[in-house]
Amino acid sequence: MSYDPTPEQQAIIDAARTGDDLTIMAGAGTGKTSTLKMLARDAGRRRGAYLAYNKSIATDAAKEFPSSVTCKTAHSFAYGAVGRNFAHRLNGPRVPARQAAIILGLNEPVKVGETMLAPQQLARLVSETIQRFCYSDDRQIQRMNVPLVNGLDRAGQAELAKYLVPIAQEAWDTDLTQRDGQLRFTHDCYLKMWILTDPQIHADYVLLDEAQDSNPAVAGLVSRQPAQRILVGDSSQAIYGWRGATDAMASFAGRRFHLSQSFRFGPAVAAEANKWLDVLDAPLRLTGYEQIPSRVEYAPDPDAVLCRSNGGAIVRVIDALSQGRRAALVGGGSDIRRMAEAAQRLQAGLPTDHPELFAFRTWREVQEYVEMDSTGSDLRVFVRLIDRHGSHEVMRVCDALVEERHADVIVSTAHKAKGREWGSVLIADDFPEPRAEEGEEVRVARDEAMLAYVAVTRAQRVLDRSGLAWIDRYAVGTPAPVVAKVHPPEATLSEAPDPLAEEVPPAGCSGQRPCFLCDPSVLETWPAPVTAGANRG
Template sequence: MKFSPQQLDVIHATGDLVVNAVAGAGKTSTLIGYAKARRSSKILYLAFNKSVKEEAQVRFKKAGLHHVRVETAHSLALKYMGFQGVDFQSGSYQAHDAKQLLKFRMKDAVADMRYGHHVIQLMSMFCNSHVATVAEVDYLAALTEKEDQEFVTARYDRLIEDTRKFLGMINKGEIPMPHDFYLKLFQLRGPKLSQYDYILFDEGQDASPVMLDVFLNQEATRVIVGDEHQQIYSWRHAVNALQKSDFERKVLSTSYRFDRSIGDLAKAILTTKHHMDASANVPDITGAGGGKADGSRATLGRSNLAIIVDAIEQLIEHETIESVYFEGHFNSYTYADEGGSVFDVLNLYLGNRKGIRDPQMKAFQDFSQLEEFVDNGAQPTLKGILEIVKKYGRDLPSLIKELKAAHVTAEDKMKADRIYSTVHKAKGMEYDEVTLLGDFLGEEKLKELLRRGDVELDPARVIEDINVLYVAATRTQNKLIIPEEMVPMAFKNPEKSSIEVIEKEERHESEWPEELLVWPPSVGADQTPVKREESANIKPYEAKPYEKIRQTHGSAYSKWTDEQDELLETLFVSRTPVKEIAAEFGRTRGAIYSRIKKLGLQEKHFDAG
């Protein structure tokens, strides 16, 4: 492989190093070159997660680099600790587990779950931190909402003690051990990985503080690699290691994934950080890729809610696609990691308590209690599920059944008409064509928020939301379809461009509306949100319930018949207004536009010749 001057600069560097690489810059290829230049040395490569580890193992092995050992932080810790006969926890502990094990009792079920949530959050924060004791965790500083701060302050000493008790039960083997716990034990042991000459820390922009502490205390030559603008996991207690070390710095600013127009757009997106931080570093991004085509078409959203809504509309309502694939498994979009599925929430919504399986959901007397729990900042992963349930109601099971029936296997992923994913699940992925939904934070929305005197924005969180949009836009190899309001105002799209901008007037009424700033996006993990009412202080988006759509559009979300297609063609050819056609079929205008496009009626009758 021929390396660029920047890549060669990294490969031949000596001493501790930070490599800041833009999206698609050939980071792994550069590390392979780095390892090839040091064949007589023992190298440890720390991968971000299991899938990255497995991919890296294949690539290093293919390159004949048997002196490189690839591990994740957890796999390294597990092998070092040498546990035998330990019962490991599957998934995360829930607030309900904390209540059952610690036997606390607050004024009502909502307060119980809220307190339990803080026990679990504090335990998670401690296990992912570099500190040695729970008391050293500055938990109050991590709470952004006044209500949360007041709730925790009134119970702080008890919270510390209960969290210690919970950790003690894990340490004694009385309850299953979560994976973050043994990583913490590993760090507290102060391990010395003296068998390695070099340690490479990948995805350093989203480093776990506990593993970063282990890494920085090694005598080997240390190399941190990542993209500081792809930091999107700070809500999971991650820190940007690229900014927390004084190592020599190198850059990889040329992307071999996409072309110049995408590179210019990516830089323009990052430049919007200057609204929050005038000194924010924005790299030069040179797009030198594109051209590789695998036929994959992906739709990316910021939240699970946006993804599910679009999939239902495109597959069932508009029938523009026939097969789908959801990155990270479909169930991850309908389940909250801390407990509760869309079906549990639906049964609570419909008053069918006998149908609720999750013990945490059973703790709530009715749907209003669950809403109060979510509004108080606990269980934010449930927010999207609540909105889905309120939108589709009792029709949700049949809609999900249709989505699952259309879902292809992982082996046939590239054959799917549409791949759906949140940005967090698409991290590290690339697709031939990418369509962005409208629930990201664009510059237009950001400037609107900044103009309002009643809005208090956390600069760090806004900057990370800009990172989310940057990561989304840079998943494409050849074509990006992006809503107009997501495009930075200073960006000028060239005439011959790989970017298709969807103007507002071209978007159908049924497409996902503009979303307010909610933190964090739905990613299926423990989260600490910015409440809508106080932190963003914007009127929340109220999803139009499925039943209401059916009331005004009786045939909405039903399959088109051959007879209906024939009638649609007749009405279209006679130039009947779309509004009248929609009324005739009992469907939305967006559905009519999509069906006309799918049948190719415009080209067939008016564009020929």
Template structure:
């Protein structure tokens, strides 16, 4: 062994019995687990459970390089699949069920609600996920209402709870009988209900802070010596019904508090952000030692809290950097234009444009207009559709050119290290690291956290805690340099060469701010009439499309009043002014400000004149 270990790592390797390890970002937890496995008695059978497929592949490489052929590496789902599916009559649906497919399978009677069968089907889909990720053995042991946050959605679910619960049980029973394809969550749940005893002497469970209760139940029931590792402050998947296994475990606690990824100032920043949790109640201060000594600035990434925030920033980047020909979206750019159930951003755009013949999604196709879609979103808390609608309202028909341009610059995964910029939401950046990181100004701030607590009689502390975790995870992706909006810096944080505050003229705001659970939240204090969508400012502008009104949005550095001309038609004089400004080599962002247009509108117009041709 050539690796020099810290005293904390050596204590873990020498330990006996069941243990849990709280490991800060970049603290070498995989290296620690590899050396732990190497120190076990010869011939020991060891299982390592990885968080996802990419982590699994990396772990296989590291265990193989260490010569540990006695270690089996699996994800929770690959482990369950091997024990449930082969030799059975089950067939797996690779993408799960769309809302309209569930409605067709269950054939609900009319319930007197517009699109009621689809709203019920949407809730059944989520109830199935809730059950399959729980440790319960029967659907009836759960109260699905516990997952609902929106008042209108809650009212709907209470009115049709028995229909939703019965449909959930019926669909699960049909999967169990092999009558219909099973989902990935289903075979994991079935594995738990089989009460398996796995043939291993040691089981190492990674990312335990974001484990499903189902997998924790399987893990905790094993007779093997158990090791769980994670960072309780990196729990960011509560909206997927994940639980923090580290906090719930009685195992002996060990710490890995030295990060080899970043220097001390970034470690201090991460600690100080976690200190915001004192606003929410009791919090034990976190000490992180930053031992990173990186100086490279090759890999650069922009990380956002939301898909919309990321898209806004990506558009700003390519318009201000037209020579940047290589960009990469973590998870591939297509994943940002399709919902998990296959609904396309273009379906929402075609509904917005009142072009029903061009809509492919069968559920969206039944809706007459955007108002009906918004009502559906409110009653289902469908966060992915909500984000798609936000993007459509922001860019309208510019979406075609914008996505074409972004996809034209997008490179393959194997070339991602050579990208001019990598773009990622914080969830997709989990487990990644980059030399230089730029944060988008759409995370929870200290001031907003304090305000949220003050204004809510019963704030959801669990969700607010995850919002703080999201910023901590984003900050700790940086190895050499972090560019952070000044609004996200803790009060009185000292200057550091590796941390560059970015001035923010206006905070990025959207009509809908997505809570960490993924639930849709209607704007408060609004009273929108037919065909209108309220913005935070309450002001309205008339768009190009027939019979619609959209909010005048607040964009970076722009006031609501600034964008009042954004939807006005282009004239000959405006085109002349656009050409003049562009030929003066002004940045697109400056042209947009001068002409009171969005950057997307300027970019689309310039493309029409072939100004961006190489």
């Protein structure tokens, strides 16, 4: 079924005809994909390329866009040019961290500050360094590509980065870019290899969807195309900066247009969303769809419960199970289960290879870290969850989850809910209201405001805003000041969201923060340590 374009959509279609670069700021539920399809149909025989955020979006788009538009992910473009030559490596066996350490020549533990890092832990850090390099637009591996580690101070982080960068660069040059290499080869490897050749996409115009969450590598690829470039997204939904995404729209010089008419919800939900857009001082405000009678009210039996953290989500699942209700967790519980398993090992006085906890020797150290060190605040929800319910109970709850189609209630973090929508939504109470020291002005952190905006715009008919009702103290009258959470280059990893506070892909995947060489097995022996910077053999 086709619809007549709104005035905002028509203005975009008219501008696209000029061949100018465009930046389309599309609010939640405003029909950005429909607008791009209208634009493509209007373009006639001009060749287009639509870069989708993931494969499912690309597949759906290919069915609906005109045949003149090639709809693919960046990985799909790269696979045809480079990746197919490495298919045998993509289908190769998993490389355990111990084996990766041997391949990398990491034969002994390294002491960084007061923290001892075993060879397999170093191998995992090298792997994540390379992964972050793949997401970046850098030509060579930089210190900023080295992941931040819980428990390391700034000096220790700098020392670790200095040690790992040359190892990672050598691994990239002599193994990962070679057809006969031995290290674990991911889809992001061939994508980076392709982008480093400065390829040209054969199209008259290139559409980059979800541009606010592009990784710098893909954003750089699009910016260098000699074709007309059209970026579309919502800067107020740029919630993946912690995992390397960048808002390509912020620095792009194209002519700017807005889509503000939402077709997902009615005026009541739009008004609630606009409170957060006020706080963000966003360039648009949403208009609700009058034909949808949305309400902002108490929802005793919502279709979905959205939480700030995975720890908060597990608490909601525990509550549901205690009431005899079947619960589904968007994204599953495997990440949380692995975290609980790591906690169980530390509680037993055993080391763990979990990427967020391996720098700690005991559970008590983790408890002290989250309570005494401000940089450990993002681990605090998980630690308190384990302390209250126990690691066995958390694992049991993860095992009791059901598929969404069989669930009585769907629970999700706000991050994993992005791109989803439900008839009725309850906002959980683990979205913290900002606090300030005495004499300081209370400010809403920009990343928290964006996450809240995503959360409230998932509702179509009923929004129970309970967990975010405190916004009324900040969005009345003039917009409240916003302060961004800026993580210094040498800060500890916990300043960025931890796996229990954010969406983190499971080990072995090619997501944004994988540990694809992580081996969770027991560390049987720890040879004598060497210091960072010493000969690695």
